[in-house]
Amino acid sequence: MATNAIDQTRRMLSLVTYLRERPGARVEDVARAFGITTDELISDLHVLPMCGTSFRGGDLLDIDTDGERIWWHNADAVGSGTGEPLRLAADEATALLVAARAVATLPGLRESDRDALQRATAKIEAAAGESAGASSRLSVTFESEGGVFADVDRAIAERRRLWIRYYSPARDELTEREIDPIRLFAVGHTYVEAWCRLSEARRTFRLDRVAEIKLLDEPSDPPPIELRDLSEGLVQPSVSDPEVVVEVGPGGRWVAEYYPHDSAEELPEGGLRITLRTPDPASLKRLALRLGRDGRIVAPEELADSARDAARAALAAYDAD
Numbered sequence: 001m002a003t004n005a006i007d008q009t010r011r012m013l014s015l016v017t018y019l020r021e022r023p024g025a026r027v028e029d030v031a032r033a034f035g036i037t038t039d040e041l042i043s044d045l046h047v048l049p050m051c052g053t054s055f056r057g058g059d060l061l062d063i064d065t066d067g068e069r070i071w072w073h074n075a076d077a078v079g080s081g082t083g084e085p086l087r088l089a090a091d092e093a094t095a096l097l098v099a100a101r102a103v104a105t106l107p108g109l110r111e112s113d114r115d116a117l118q119r120a121t122a123k124i125e126a127a128a129g130e131s132a133g134a135s136s137r138l139s140v141t142f143e144s145e146g147g148v149f150a151d152v153d154r155a156i157a158e159r160r161r162l163w164i165r166y167y168s169p170a171r172d173e174l175t176e177r178e179i180d181p182i183r184l185f186a187v188g189h190t191y192v193e194a195w196c197r198l199s200e201a202r203r204t205f206r207l208d209r210v211a212e213i214k215l216l217d218e219p220s221d222p223p224p225i226e227l228r229d230l231s232e233g234l235v236q237p238s239v240s241d242p243e244v245v246v247e248v249g250p251g252g253r254w255v256a257e258y259y260p261h262d263s264a265e266e267l268p269e270g271g272l273r274i275t276l277r278t279p280d281p282a283s284l285k286r287l288a289l290r291l292g293r294d295g296r297i298v299a300p301e302e303l304a305d306s307a308r309d310a311a312r313a314a315l316a317a318y319d320a321d
Contacts, residue, residue: 195222248295
């Protein structure tokens with residue numbers, strides 16, 4: 001079963017308490033108690049030493065394992081009621097205040113969240129005292145994606161439909177559409193998964209490609225959809241998707257690392273013959289243009305012809321200049 005970041009965070013918080021009470025606990029016993037594999041537990045243990053009451057060395061959790069047992073060497077130093085009262089250093093107070101003020105300016109932020117954020121900011125300012133002075137001389141401005149994120153987040157919370165103008169790189173055009181947002185997620189970039197009323201299908205939109213967005217009064221009503229497991233990445237081709245064959249030279253071997261594929265056969269002089277699947281073969285024309293002399297689409301024939309035509313048109317545009 002896939003585990004999301006929230007589930008892992010909850011588990012790791014419980015793990016801290018569990019390990020404090022069981023010095024030298026056996027790896028197998030802890031994994032069994034939490035219903036996870038030993039590999040998952042070891043992965044958590046690699047993260048815990050980066051956590052603590054601050055990022056200063058002595059305040060981080062000093063936890064390690066020899067593969068059989070788990071040892072926590074500074075449990076008393078960070079224990080509740082045994083360490084010094086937590087205080088914000090000047091750099092920590094400045095970072096928190098600058099971030100809080102920037103988030104409070106995001107368009108589309110729910111008023112209840114904005115009010116709560118402003119109350120928290122005031123408390124931090126009071127606690128930090130003179131240390132907070134530097135934050136008033138700093139500011140952060142979010143790019144347009146931040147405003148889009150806030151509007152999508154609000155639409156999801158209030159179950160409202162969105163109107164967007166969206167840039168599609170595969171077709172190199174802007175389209176207008178109404179969408180019922182389902183969830184936000186990040187895989188390299190930030191995306192919204194939604195039910196698109198234009199295509200009457202589930203679609204994924206990258207937030208930095210949203211040119212314009214409006215929150216509508218119509219209620220969002222997406223059909224029941226099983227959410228995809230994104231642990232293996234955003235692009236997960238289906239066996240029913242059309243097959244595309246690309247041949248690349250040594251300078252194009254990166255394609256096999258970047259694109260999920262069915263096979264990659266070695267060619268003479270360091271090249272590769274890559275077979276992959278995609279629901280939108282036309283989108284690979286941009287890949288062909290990017291490869292230039294380092295690769296070409298071999299099949300299907302109509303896609304290869306279309307890529308050649310696109311390359312000729314691009315060259316003709318340069319010649320015209």
